[in-house]
Amino acid sequence: MIFSLEQAPPGLPEVAELQALQQAGLAVAPTLVLVGLEAEFYQLGNLPEQIKRAFAGVFGARLDEEKLERACAFAEKLLRESYLLPERSDELRLALPEGPVLVRYAGEAPFGLEVGPQETLWALKRLWASRWQLDAVLSRQPELAPPEVASLVQSVGPTLILDEVLSARAGEVLGRAAAVWASEGRVVRIA
Template sequence: MIFSLEQASATGEVADLQKLQAAGLPVAATVVLQGLEAEFYRFANLPEQIRNAFAGVFGARLDEERLEAACAQAERLLRESYLLPERADEIMRMLPEGRLLVRYAGEGPFALEPSPQEALWAIKRLWASRWQVDSVLARAPELAPPEVPSLVQRMEGELLPDAGLSEQASRLLGRSVQLWAAAGLVLRVV
């Protein structure tokens, strides 16, 4: 559910960050949330509520008005639902102090927050973002968002591509990649 980068299941970008860290490249402190979003959906009974909100949207033709209303309702449901208190406490204990970048693995930055409390709120906003109209249309008629780990990373300075680290990482990973770093610490593998 809530892991340090070293303890997380090795998939996709998480696996790349783990390999780079194990090889000695400086990787930013990273907390990986795996399966927590699915648990949040289950315990808040969101799948059924969202299915009901989208009833009649995808028929013989797309009902755009209903789609916009259903997306707004789904986003609201996520924002207004609560994480289990013990999960919220566990996340807060794991998060480092300082500015925190919140995003999905394999995707660009979503939010940069000044503290763990704001990062916790940003995690729910990240999950709610999967219900924006463009996101829903991209996966339609499938409603469920893809299972992707959420990342919270300590970030100081500006996030920029790093050519030197990218070259090293490309050799280590055996394919051409671009690394994004801040203050000399790797945050993204593209």
């Protein structure tokens, strides 16, 4: 569920690359890898059934755009207003690093920069709700359920820059061209 980068399960896209860079001696931002937490959030809140009902009739012989907009707005609001399991919230709060953290999906651009445990929990729910924005739903339709991707919470400084030196070093380690975004000299994101 909640892993440090070093303990994260193998085979997760981008996470494996961050692990490889760390093992090669590059400084990587302290990273929490959340696996299955989003799925648990959906299941415990009975969100899939509610979302399925909201989207009923949207994708028929033709796309009902008005229903789609209402269903997307409903799903986003539902995720933002649902609760994480209290034990999970407490576990996550205890694991969070001090200072600003970057919240994002593995393999995707940064979503939110937050300071504080409560703000980070809210940012995670906003991240998960972002999968129900109109463009996101249209990009994956006719599949309704969003893909399961690890969520990352990374300790960062005030700036995130494309670091050419770290990009070159990462390319050597990974055996492919890599663009590395860094904060305070530590790898945060690889593309």
